Amino acid sequence: MKQLYDIAALRAEIGPVKWEDNPILVRQKSRDFYWYSPVLKRELEAVTADVVVTPSSEEEVRTVLKAAYKLGIPVTPRGAGTGNYGQAMPLMGGVLLNLAEMNKIRSIELGRVVCEPGALLINIDKAAEASGQELRMFPSTRGTASIGGFVAGGSGGVGSITWGGLRDFGNVLRLNVMTLEAEPRTLELKGADLHKAVHAYGTNGIIVEVEAPLTAHYDWVDLIVGFDKFDAATAYALALGEQDGILKKLITVVEGPAPHDYFLRHRALIPEGASVVILMIAPHALDAFEAFTRAYKEARILLDSSKASPETLAGLPPNYELTWNHTTLRGLRVDPSVTYLQVRYPNDGGLEAVKRIHERYGPEVLGHLEVIRFNGRIAFAGLPLVKFTTEARLQEIIAGHESEGAMIFNPHRYSLEEGGMKQTDAIQLAFKRETDPKGLLNPGKMIAWENPDFDYSAGRNFLFPGLEARARAAQG
Amino acid sequence: MKQLYDIAALRAEIGPVKWEDNPILVRQKSRDFYWYSPVLKRELEAVTADVVVTPSSEEEVRTVLKAAYKLGIPVTPRGAGTGNYGQAMPLMGGVLLNLAEMNKIRSIELGRVVCEPGALLINIDKAAEASGQELRMFPSTRGTASIGGFVAGGSGGVGSITWGGLRDFGNVLRLNVMTLEAEPRTLELKGADLHKAVHAYGTNGIIVEVEAPLTAHYDWVDLIVGFDKFDAATAYALALGEQDGILKKLITVVEGPAPHDYFLRHRALIPEGASVVILMIAPHALDAFEAFTRAYKEARILLDSSKASPETLAGLPPNYELTWNHTTLRGLRVDPSVTYLQVRYPNDGGLEAVKRIHERYGPEVLGHLEVIRFNGRIAFAGLPLVKFTTEARLQEIIAGHESEGAMIFNPHRYSLEEGGMKQTDAIQLAFKRETDPKGLLNPGKMIAWENPDFDYSAGRNFLFPGLEARARAAQG
Numbered sequence: 028m029k030q031l032y033d034i035a036a037l038r039a040e041i042g043p044v045k046w047e048d049n050p051i052l053v054r055q056k057s058r059d060f061y062w063y064s065p066v067l068k069r070e071l072e073a074v075t076a077d078v079v080v081t082p083s084s085e086e087e088v089r090t091v092l093k094a095a096y097k098l099g100i101p102v103t104p105r106g107a108g109t110g111n112y113g114q115a116m117p118l119m120g121g122v123l124l125n126l127a128e129m130n131k132i133r134s135i136e137l138g139r140v141v142c143e144p145g146a147l148l149i150n151i152d153k154a155a156e157a158s159g160q161e162l163r164m165f166p167s168t169r170g171t172a173s174i175g176g177f178v179a180g181g182s183g184g185v186g187s188i189t190w191g192g193l194r195d196f197g198n199v200l201r202l203n204v205m206t207l208e209a210e211p212r213t214l215e216l217k218g219a220d221l222h223k224a225v226h227a228y229g230t231n232g233i234i235v236e237v238e239a240p241l242t243a244h245y246d247w248v249d250l251i252v253g254f255d256k257f258d259a260a261t262a263y264a265l266a267l268g269e270q271d272g273i274l275k276k277l278i279t280v281v282e283g284p285a286p287h288d289y290f291l292r293h294r295a296l297i298p299e300g301a302s303v304v305i306l307m308i309a310p311h312a313l314d315a316f317e318a319f320t321r322a323y324k325e326a327r328i329l330l331d332s333s334k335a336s337p338e339t340l341a342g343l344p345p346n347y348e349l350t351w352n353h354t355t356l357r358g359l360r361v362d363p364s365v366t367y368l369q370v371r372y373p374n375d376g377g378l379e380a381v382k383r384i385h386e387r388y389g390p391e392v393l394g395h396l397e398v399i400r401f402n403g404r405i406a407f408a409g410l411p412l413v414k415f416t417t418e419a420r421l422q423e424i425i426a427g428h429e430s431e432g433a434m435i436f437n438p439h440r441y442s443l444e445e446g447g448m449k450q451t452d453a454i455q456l457a458f459k460r461e462t463d464p465k466g467l468l469n470p471g472k473m474i475a476w477e478n479p480d481f482d483y484s485a486g487r488n489f490l491f492p493g494l495e496a497r498a499r500a501a502q503g
Numbered sequence: 504m505k506q507l508y509d510i511a512a513l514r515a516e517i518g519p520v521k522w523e524d525n526p527i528l529v530r531q532k533s534r535d536f537y538w539y540s541p542v543l544k545r546e547l548e549a550v551t552a553d554v555v556v557t558p559s560s561e562e563e564v565r566t567v568l569k570a571a572y573k574l575g576i577p578v579t580p581r582g583a584g585t586g587n588y589g590q591a592m593p594l595m596g597g598v599l600l601n602l603a604e605m606n607k608i609r610s611i612e613l614g615r616v617v618c619e620p621g622a623l624l625i626n627i628d629k630a631a632e633a634s635g636q637e638l639r640m641f642p643s644t645r646g647t648a649s650i651g652g653f654v655a656g657g658s659g660g661v662g663s664i665t666w667g668g669l670r671d672f673g674n675v676l677r678l679n680v681m682t683l684e685a686e687p688r689t690l691e692l693k694g695a696d697l698h699k700a701v702h703a704y705g706t707n708g709i710i711v712e713v714e715a716p717l718t719a720h721y722d723w724v725d726l727i728v729g730f731d732k733f734d735a736a737t738a739y740a741l742a743l744g745e746q747d748g749i750l751k752k753l754i755t756v757v758e759g760p761a762p763h764d765y766f767l768r769h770r771a772l773i774p775e776g777a778s779v780v781i782l783m784i785a786p787h788a789l790d791a792f793e794a795f796t797r798a799y800k801e802a803r804i805l806l807d808s809s810k811a812s813p814e815t816l817a818g819l820p821p822n823y824e825l826t827w828n829h830t831t832l833r834g835l836r837v838d839p840s841v842t843y844l845q846v847r848y849p850n851d852g853g854l855e856a857v858k859r860i861h862e863r864y865g866p867e868v869l870g871h872l873e874v875i876r877f878n879g880r881i882a883f884a885g886l887p888l889v890k891f892t893t894e895a896r897l898q899e900i901i902a903g904h905e906s907e908g909a910m911i912f913n914p915h916r917y918s919l920e921e922g923g924m925k926q927t928d929a930i931q932l933a934f935k936r937e938t939d940p941k942g943l944l945n946p947g948k949m950i951a952w953e954n955p956d957f958d959y960s961a962g963r964n965f966l967f968p969g970l971e972a973r974a975r976a977a978q979g
Contacts, residue, residue: 310614318696322695403880
């Protein structure tokens with residue numbers, strides 16, 4: 028395999044920084060959960076870096092970025108590789124900058140934690156617990172995901188029912204971001220400036236420090252409420268979301284028969300065909316929760332971790348590992364043809380839109396809703412489970428959702444724009460001009476940089492030319 | 504003055520329970536802030552109990568209630584007397600049951616406080632602070648109000664922007680309520696049963712213990728943001744309310760010229776004529792708050808307690824004492840013709856309703872909005888400052904609000920129903936049948952008990968016959 032870059036020179040430049048160029052290990056670290064998408068699986072299968080570099084300090088990051096700039100070698104940052112859209116996959120090869128060992132938790136104060144980007148979310152929560160605190164939100168991959176990866180590649184998750192999304196003001200307090208220049212600088216981003224780097228996939232700077240808000244820690248109670256009908260489950264979930272006094276961290280709806288069929292370790296608890304609402308409720312809100320739930324005659328409490336026997340609980344993963352992207356994962360494990368979408372149902376009439384869409388597709392698209400706060404409202408996001416047949420059919424289903432007033436954040440695309448708002452993010456683009464003049468950071472992910480004239484309305488995917496060039500070079 | 508009741512026999516029955524029958528002191532304790540309303544001032548001026556009884560334990564409460572039942576003497580409970588609608592005023596005289604000395608804080612755990620009804624809100628917060636906690640919500644009278652009075656006579660307040668109202672599931676965890684029967688019983692109310700006694704003015708039981716939820720304590724920063732125009736202030740306040748990631752405890756809007764004219768100790772900070780948004784923001788949300796606010800070109804930060812000099816702060820009351828019913832109080836102190844309404848603007852189009860109503864009335868009705876969470880939505884409640892002329896004109900203004908789709912919770916009425924939903928609360932009525940068979944608890948406040956056939960649609964006030972009978976008897 029021909030190398031596009033002078034990797035040997037890089038090694039000489041960066042000296043003692045930890046280095047791994049065994050192709051099997053490099054390939055392993057060059058992947059995330061992109062294979063949830065059959066489209067990305069096809070497109071990104073061959074992607075691999077030339078080398079994995081693992082700095083253990085900000086100074087080592089600086090050394091690597093300085094050398095990469097000098098030698099013109101791409102750098103793609105990676106947290107724990109738990110993304111689903113190839114966020115951390117190095118489309119042009121080069122350096123995979125593995126930040127997993129920059130995992131120090133520097134300080135915990137009232138309302139705040141300061142840490143390095145590779146700190147795992149679960150470890151931050153463990154450390155914060157001593158002060159009675161925890162992170163506001165985490166993805167279902169909490170156990171393995173890093174905070175830097177979450178901020179750079181995620182959008183929200185467990186906790187968004189209370190706090191909204193990562194990009195909302197206040198949900199990240201500060202990022203220190205290093206530029207890829209002749210003399211890399213560390214820029215401190217706060218307030219409105221955070222938008223420059225939150226959910227930018229590391230295309231415009233390497234996050235070297237994160238300050239995140241903390242909230243009160245509770246021993247959240249896992250509950251699963253079963254319903255015969257998906258509609259009844261969605262109505263209940265929305266109404267519970269709108270209960271301002273019932274403190275909760277998670278409200279997820281999964282349509283039957285997925286829960287019984289896919290949640291294998293919960294199978295004995297969930298009747299065949301049942302739709303479920305998966306919850307995390309604060310212990311002191313349980314009485315109120317039960318009183319609220321009692322008014323729903325169809326609701327049956329299938330699991331209550333505050334009352335279940337240790338034997339029952341011993342075999343079960345935490346509730347949040349049934350939700351968000353873990354729902355898809357559990358589906359995929361049972362039925363490899365399962366894939367998914369990411370949907371924002373309309374704010375007004377969300378219940379009806381959900382109903383119409385799921386009546387339209389039946390078992391081809393099983394409902395999976397996440398109840399979140401969005402601009403002050405309780406709203407439905409969704410990661411429906413799609414029975415994949417062809418890419419053309421997937422496109423039809425996406426168009427069908429859009430025709431019902433839903434927005435699709437397409438998880439079958441690796442670019443920021445196609446997975447997002449399908450338009451240039453002028454702030455992130457301007458920041459990239461400032462931080463990455465040579466365009467070496469995570470190349471191919473920001474369409475606005477690669478192809479400013481890309482026409483989103485033409486209905487064609489963005490194909491990063493570098494990806495093909497790289498593939499050809501690798502073969503040549 | 505002729506006595507309707509055998510007060511001497513009562514004294515003999517209750518033995519050592521603290522007793523006060525000096526008419527001047529009894530009259531003092533028989534009042535609340537009913538005089539905010541010129542209507543209530545006229546109607547309730549003569550109201551006084553026969554005796555103030557001050558139990559110091561649940562056992563002493565039991566002794567009093569047992570004796571009152573035996574002798575047929577009315578009992579009206581009082582917390583700290585900070586209500587505004589005569590909630591704690593003994594329309595039929597009899598016993599004023601002063602619960603101020605039942606003020607023990609029994610336990611504080613994660614998420615919960617258990618205390619006696621007379622515990623002051625500020626003392627609960629002080630005690631909870633050691634565990635890093637505080638109450639979810641309090642009225643602007645936090646410094647003097649008791650928790651029992653708040654639960655029995657209030658509806659929400661500072662904190663409702665996050666948690667909704669007192670009657671929402673989860674905002675009170677448990678009430679122990681004593682009945683007025685031959686053998687008084689203590690009933691434990693939880694979950695849906697709490698509705699029986701929350702905001703029932705003590706008409707159907709004496710609250711002898713309260714369990715309330717706690718949340719994380721922060722050293723809230725007081726901010727005042729000024730605007731030339733009320734409309735700009737309301738739009739900003741609503742948008743800030745909808746920022747899910749910016750942690751806040753209070754968002755209040757007061758229309759100019761009230762802030763400069765009525766907030767005397769803040770006068771130097773507030774330009775003449777300015778409308779203001781009064782805020783309590785968590786310290787770790789300040790950067791996000793400032794970034795959000797910077798986008799509003801008309802917004803000027805007039806006070807930021809995290810940056811103000813000690814000299815500036817020394818003279819100022821806390822922000823919450825400019826809000827909720829304290830806004831009215833500050834108006835009244837400057838202009839005795841000021842009174843108020845209590846309004847819920849429509850959920851959809853609240854901004855426009857506020858605009859239309861205030862354009863319609865101009866300076867006769869100055870806007871005072873409280874941004875709250877209501878059924879999961881950010882919404883406007885209001886306590887507009889009304890320049891009082893006649894009761895007929897006040898009625899016209901109320902009708903005008905209603906014609907714009909706003910709901911009025913009439914603070915110029917002493918009955919539960921007229922100040923509330925203008926309909927029988929079947930649950931509270933049924934509970935009164937169970938707890939107070941002789942109808943001796945806070946008589947005259949529950950229309951459904953006194954006059955089940957009362958016609959709310961006829962547009963006439965409820966006049967409690969007992970009030971007049973009592974007045975006549977007192978004179979006879």
